[in-house]
Amino acid sequence: MAPTHVAMSLALAAAVVFVAPAAAPLVVAAALVGGVFPDLDMVVGVHRRTLHQVEAFVVGSVGFGAVALLTGDPLAAAAATGFVAAALHCxxxxxxGSSEARPWEARTDRGVYVRSLGGWVEPRRLAAYDGSPGDLALAAALSVPGLLTLGDGPRGILLASLAVGVGYTLVRKRVPQLSGRAPAVTAALVALYSVLVRRR
Structure with a gap:
């Protein structure tokens, strides 16, 4: 679910900020954008296929990561972080779990589309399904690094995102049509963070 992707992205940002503290605002923003970007294919295209471009994200991660390591450029560090967050999303x-209205029924083997492997890759189902209690627990665990190390803006985003995750988990099986619909709050959280960063 989106809150898990947000938490994972900000955990990544926390690690990068530890190494490159001067790039913190850019890194956090890039991590959030990269972490939620692939799910825009819920709106345009085929979910987990159109914008889940794992090969492109890996190339971007390596390329910008190399530039960041060689030059120390904060923009390159932010770009690398965004690409890594997008790759981690995939x-x-x-x-x-699988991408379907009722993923707990596991009626499809569509996990994510990987072009270099020639099509859909079967999901591993380590978190049973999007919005499962295990997914929520993972989101909570992944929130810890960001809550402990990042500033007030990212902490607020994490707490709000976890609140959305709790609500989503509570209704997930009762409202199957929520599958494939990213909570609109994710975009709102990114916008809120941008406002908070500008105020500093």
Whole structure:
């Protein structure tokens, strides 16, 4: 679910900020954008296929990561973080449940589309399904690094995102049509963070 992707992205940002504290605002923003970007294919295209471009994300991660390491450029560090967050998003979808209205029924083997492997890769179902109690527990665990190390803006985003995750988990099986619909609050959280960063 989106809160898990947000938490994972901000955990990544916390690690990058530890190494490159001067790039913190850019890194946090890039991590959030990269972490939620692939799910825009719920709106345009085929979910977990159109914008889940794992190969492109890996190339971007390596390229911008190399530039960041060689030059120390904060923009390159932010770009690398965004690409890594997007790649991690795809990996999380692969490790989670299938992309379907009732993923707990496991009627499809569509985890994520990987072009270099020639099509859909079967999900591992380590988190049973999007919005499962295990998914929520993972989101909570992944929130810890960001809550402990990042500033007030990212902490607020994490807490709000976890609140959305709790609500989503409570209604997930009762409202199957929620599958494939990213909570609109994710975009609102990114916008809120941008406002908070500008006020500093």
């Amino acid at each position: 990996a999380a979808d692969y490790l989670g």
